[in-house]
Amino acid sequence: MKQRLRVGVVLPTYRRLANPANIKRAAELSESLGFDSVWVTDHIVVPAASVEAFGPTFFEAVTTMAYVAGITTRVLIGAAILIVPFRHPLLLAKMLASADQLSGGRLIVGAGLGWLEAESELMGLAADEVSGAELDVDHWRIDLDEVAAHPDFPGTEAPRSEAYGLVATTRGEGTPAQ
Numbered sequence: 705m706k707q708r709l710r711v712g713v714v715l716p717t718y719r720r721l722a723n724p725a726n727i728k729r730a731a732e733l734s735e736s737l738g739f740d741s742v743w744v745t746d747h748i749v750v751p752a753a754s755v756e757a758f759g760p761t762f763f764e765a766v767t768t769m770a771y772v773a774g775i776t777t778r779v780l781i782g783a784a785i786l787i788v789p790f791r792h793p794l795l796l797a798k799m800l801a802s803a804d805q806l807s808g809g810r811l812i813v814g815a816g817l818g819w820l821e822a823e824s825e826l827m828g829l830a831a832d833e834v835s836g837a838e839l840d841v842d843h844w845r846i847d848l849d850e851v852a853a854h855p856d857f858p859g860t861e862a863p864r865s866e867a868y869g870l871v872a873t874t875r876g877e878g879t880p881a882q
Contacts, residue, residue: 712741712782717768718750719759724771727763731772734779741780741812744768748790751822766799773807782812789817789829 713734716726734742746765750758765783772781781803788796804811818824 710740712743712780713739714743714745714784715768715772717744717765718747718762722759722761722763727768727772728775731776731779735776739779741782742772742776743782743784744772746783746786747820747823748787749823751820753822754820766796766803769811770799770803770806773803773810777808778810780810780812781807783814785814785816787818788815789824 713730715730715734716722731742744763744765747758747762748764750760750762765786769781769783786796791799800811800813824830
């Protein structure tokens with residue numbers, strides 16, 4: 705069976721067009737024109753040397769995905785690429801699971817390590833901590849349904865019995881939201 709080509713649109717979350725009205729306009733227009741998905745990009749901070757390339761405004765990716773979920777009904781909402789080491793894994797899992805649940809299961813998350821050394825340094829991480837050739841994939845693999853049921857991660861202090869308030873994803877029984 706042939707599958708059709710899926711096409712998405714990158715939302716204006718940085719550079720000179722980055723503002724709430726343009727993000728809303730682009731998301732609604734993309735959905736009304738029949739695009740399959742809308743995408744956000746991710747940087748937490750813009751180093752001074754990169755302002756010319758990125759602009760002074762860069763909306764946070766997970767927050768923007770949740771915002772777009774509230775103003776659209778059909779399009780998938782993706783992050784290309786979410787810089788995982790800049791966020792605590794348990795908090796990131798909860799944020800993504802909540803946004804996925806609120807969107808009706810429409811989130812797509814591409815995860816990466818980041819590439820901008822100056823940003824890593826501003827975030828308090830040595831560049832080799834986030835851009836090394838090896839990544840402990842098991843540490844960063846996040847099965848959001850499992851996290852919701854058992855919020856215990858390597859590197860976290862709270863045992864499962866002391867963590868509450870997590871949100872299950874809409875992916876179904878035993879299926880990770882990735």
